[in-house]
Amino acid sequence: MQVAKVRGTVVSTQKEPTLQGVKFLLVQLVDQGGNLLSDYEVAADTVGAGVDEWVLISRGSGARHVINSEKRPIDAAVIAIIDTITVDGERLYVK
Amino acid sequence: MQVAKVRGTVVSTQKEPTLQGVKFLLVQLVDQGGNLLSDYEVAADTVGAGVDEWVLISRGSGARHVINSEKRPIDAAVIAIIDTITVDGERLYVK
Amino acid sequence: MQVAKVRGTVVSTQKEPTLQGVKFLLVQLVDQGGNLLSDYEVAADTVGAGVDEWVLISRGSGARHVINSEKRPIDAAVIAIIDTITVDGERLYVK
Amino acid sequence: MQVAKVRGTVVSTQKEPTLQGVKFLLVQLVDQGGNLLSDYEVAADTVGAGVDEWVLISRGSGARHVINSEKRPIDAAVIAIIDTITVDGERLYVK
Amino acid sequence: MQVAKVRGTVVSTQKEPTLQGVKFLLVQLVDQGGNLLSDYEVAADTVGAGVDEWVLISRGSGARHVINSEKRPIDAAVIAIIDTITVDGERLYVK
Numbered sequence: 001m002q003v004a005k006v007r008g009t010v011v012s013t014q015k016e017p018t019l020q021g022v023k024f025l026l027v028q029l030v031d032q033g034g035n036l037l038s039d040y041e042v043a044a045d046t047v048g049a050g051v052d053e054w055v056l057i058s059r060g061s062g063a064r065h066v067i068n069s070e071k072r073p074i075d076a077a078v079i080a081i082i083d084t085i086t087v088d089g090e091r092l093y094v095k
Numbered sequence: 096m097q098v099a100k101v102r103g104t105v106v107s108t109q110k111e112p113t114l115q116g117v118k119f120l121l122v123q124l125v126d127q128g129g130n131l132l133s134d135y136e137v138a139a140d141t142v143g144a145g146v147d148e149w150v151l152i153s154r155g156s157g158a159r160h161v162i163n164s165e166k167r168p169i170d171a172a173v174i175a176i177i178d179t180i181t182v183d184g185e186r187l188y189v190k
Numbered sequence: 191m192q193v194a195k196v197r198g199t200v201v202s203t204q205k206e207p208t209l210q211g212v213k214f215l216l217v218q219l220v221d222q223g224g225n226l227l228s229d230y231e232v233a234a235d236t237v238g239a240g241v242d243e244w245v246l247i248s249r250g251s252g253a254r255h256v257i258n259s260e261k262r263p264i265d266a267a268v269i270a271i272i273d274t275i276t277v278d279g280e281r282l283y284v285k
Numbered sequence: 286m287q288v289a290k291v292r293g294t295v296v297s298t299q300k301e302p303t304l305q306g307v308k309f310l311l312v313q314l315v316d317q318g319g320n321l322l323s324d325y326e327v328a329a330d331t332v333g334a335g336v337d338e339w340v341l342i343s344r345g346s347g348a349r350h351v352i353n354s355e356k357r358p359i360d361a362a363v364i365a366i367i368d369t370i371t372v373d374g375e376r377l378y379v380k
Numbered sequence: 381m382q383v384a385k386v387r388g389t390v391v392s393t394q395k396e397p398t399l400q401g402v403k404f405l406l407v408q409l410v411d412q413g414g415n416l417l418s419d420y421e422v423a424a425d426t427v428g429a430g431v432d433e434w435v436l437i438s439r440g441s442g443a444r445h446v447i448n449s450e451k452r453p454i455d456a457a458v459i460a461i462i463d464t465i466t467v468d469g470e471r472l473y474v475k
Binding site for chain 1: 096098126141142143151153154155156157158159160161162174176177178179181182183184187
Binding site: 102103104105106107108109110111112113114119123133135136137138155156159166167168169170171 | 192
């Protein structure tokens, strides 16, 4: 999984029928020093993440193992809102 | 998922039998600032996207979860036409 | 999918038993301007592509959805020989 | 698989229900000369790896083949703690 | 698939139970001109490849289609030992 920061939302009305009701968040990836990378992902959200929160994203087929998503054509999902990240015994991030 | 802009089409007559009738769009990836990247994808389209529209693409096995595509040898699909993208409370894109 | 140009072949006798009879093509990826990239792929071919032809390749689990390949340990396949690529209304490639 | 060094942990309380009890390690990838890369992964751990140990990580759907993880939305897992790495007959790493 | 050269081995005793008896090779990727890249992969080997041999590796779920590996948490496998690579009618590699 990768660490990412929620930056915004993507809205669509004309889409695959199975995507009705799915919330798409634009999340920006974070490097291991805690800095924002230029890479982003548009991820389905089922855990209720909000803008500026740090989250874990899962990509590929793993994203379809979140609730009610087995049949959805998604390749990225928010799977957790991060509380703390600890590296070498030091806190890198606290919510 | 990634944000991409529809740029054109790819046509083939000699292909896997299960690909008959599938429309292939050439889409160019967009970075999180809204600029075109050099990366592209040839994606199957089932939502009816047109040239210059911004779309969401799903890659990997997720692409085969669009309608009637479970058995097709595809690894990318257009899953939604984007209406709006909002980043940090500002509109980055409006259709 | 990505656009690639067929450059050559890879031959092996000592291999997984399920790969008997599979033809492996060395294909070089093409960027969206039609130029050869340094990236290549060794792809299973079931559509009969020849050297110098431009093809569509599918990677990952999608590659195993070509004919008779469900049980083969492959991660890339040629799925179509390209006739034309059109970008912004202009022909980028004609076979 | 890739070689990685365990650097820390990621903790989350608000997450997908299937992730209860899963330990998430932050691991940093190691290049083939034994140096730390800037790339990291947050990987589920079921083998009991500790900080500073070198491990093998599996990414993608393979990560869900570790014990009790078939239904979890994960895309990376620690699958082994490394004892030795030998390259060209020389020991690159000994635990 | 990618072309790689076998460089060494990775040994582990504390690992997922399904990995007992699996041989892990450290293989270094080869570019299309035949030069070694800095990228490597730790790949399960079932075809009996030895150090310095050139092999084809399959990554992702394809790796689990080698013999007896369906349930193993691996994401890369050696699937063939290469005899010859021919590019533009010239031999790039002969075993």
